[in-house]
Amino acid sequence: MGWKLFISTHFDLKEEFQLDHLVKIGKSDVTTGPLGLGTNKVGGHNLFDGLKDENGVAVVKAALNDGISLLDTAFMYGLGKSEELIGDVIQDYDRSKIVIASKAAQDPNNDLKPNNDPKFLKKSVDEALERLNTDYIDIFYIHFPDDRTPKAEAVNALAEEKKAGKIRAIGVSNFSLDQIKEANADGQVDVVENHYSLVHRQAEKEVFSYLKDNNISFIPYLPLAMGLLTGKYGKNDASKFSKFSAEEFSGIIDSLGRVKTIADKHQATVAQIILAWYIANPDISVVIPGARIPEQVDSNAKALDVKLSEAEFDEIDQLF
Numbered sequence: 001m002g003w004k005l006f007i008s009t010h011f012d013l014k015e016e017f018q019l020d021h022l023v024k025i026g027k028s029d030v031t032t033g034p035l036g037l038g039t040n041k042v043g044g045h046n047l048f049d050g051l052k053d054e055n056g057v058a059v060v061k062a063a064l065n066d067g068i069s070l071l072d073t074a075f076m077y078g079l080g081k082s083e084e085l086i087g088d089v090i091q092d093y094d095r096s097k098i099v100i101a102s103k104a105a106q107d108p109n110n111d112l113k114p115n116n117d118p119k120f121l122k123k124s125v126d127e128a129l130e131r132l133n134t135d136y137i138d139i140f141y142i143h144f145p146d147d148r149t150p151k152a153e154a155v156n157a158l159a160e161e162k163k164a165g166k167i168r169a170i171g172v173s174n175f176s177l178d179q180i181k182e183a184n185a186d187g188q189v190d191v192v193e194n195h196y197s198l199v200h201r202q203a204e205k206e207v208f209s210y211l212k213d214n215n216i217s218f219i220p221y222l223p224l225a226m227g228l229l230t231g232k233y234g235k236n237d238a239s240k241f242s243k244f245s246a247e248e249f250s251g252i253i254d255s256l257g258r259v260k261t262i263a264d265k266h267q268a269t270v271a272q273i274i275l276a277w278y279i280a281n282p283d284i285s286v287v288i289p290g291a292r293i294p295e296q297v298d299s300n301a302k303a304l305d306v307k308l309s310e311a312e313f314d315e316i317d318q319l320f
């Protein structure tokens with residue numbers, strides 16, 4: 001009952017604000033549209049084979065040209081390369097309209113093991129600012145927790161960077177509920193970025209209620225389950241998604257068939273319907289699908305035009 005009521009209020013709001021509805025990030029003054037861009041395939045040569053920098057540049061430009069403001073990057077994507085490519089592109093755009101989110105923790109001097117030491121985090125912010133060729137970073141995340149630094153101390157280091165105007169909002173990523181609570185001891189965490197999608201829903205039970213109660217935004221990563229939720233794979237592709245059992249995978253493909261029927265009604269793609277579901281979901285702040293080529297960005301951006309009915313929203317919710 002509470003859930004339905006909340007959704008329907010949300011739908012009223014969405015109706016009212018339509019495409020330009022803005023999302024506020026935690027307690028910060030950062031606002032952004034509800035659809036962003038994930039950039040691990042922009043320069044992320046250490047993570048993916050066959051990437052081309054020129055595609056990465058075109059992907060970022062396509063997003064900004066489509067009015068997508070939030071760019072989600074990290075030191076880890078190409079060990080600085082993704083930030084550098086984004087830094088080059090944004091010089092030709094109005095910086096005040098772009099929301100840059102970056103992350104650090106992997107220590108290049110220690111086999112990329114997580115390091116949350118306050119000095120390391122502050123140095124990481126400075127280095128990211130240089131690579132991004134900008135004066136401030138809108139959201140800065142601790143990318144992974146380490147096992148020795150008290151979380152509140154790590155967050156305090158970022159709070160000092162916030163006070164100094166180098167960053168505008170504080171995030172943590174890949175933190176468990178207990179780690180989030182520890183990090184947020186002084187109420188300074190604005191946003192959590194953790195793994196979540198329609199086929200990976202643990203965060204709903206684990207962290208959503210704490211985040212809601214503490215005014216912390218949630219940004220899911222891998223929202224398209226690495227392409228699976230675009231509907232471009234079929235039952236023969238099970239081996240590409242080994243984390244699912246054969247039965248689970250087959251069920252997901254069947255569910256995507258039903259999403260395709262909804263998509264056809266909207267003259268939309270499966271990916272657009274899935275993204276529209278996240279955009280309409282009050283527990284989700286910004287959805288950041290990644291892209292390999294600009295055509296994917298242009299297509300995904302059209303998810304903002306899709307208005308799911310409450311019945312369609314509920315059906316998709318139950319399908320997975």
Ligand SMILES: NC(=O)c1ccc[n+]([C@@H]2O[C@H](COP(=O)([O-])OP(=O)(O)OC[C@H]3O[C@@H](n4cnc5c(N)ncnc54)[C@H](OP(=O)(O)O)[C@@H]3O)[C@@H](O)[C@H]2O)c1
Pocket residue numbers: 037038039040041072073143173174193194220221222223224225226227228230232271288289290291292293295296297299300
């Ligand atoms: N904080 C963290 O630890 C963490 C971890 C992982 C990711 N992230 C962030 O989250 C973002 C999103 O995750 P993700 O990019 O790994 O996965 P994702 O958003 O679930 O999937 C993106 C991939 O799906 C395919 N795709 C996207 N749109 C498509 C379309 N319209 N049609 C067909 N295929 C399409 C593309 O790959 P192909 O063309 O290659 O199939 C694209 O790279 C990342 O980019 C990154 O910024 C954060």
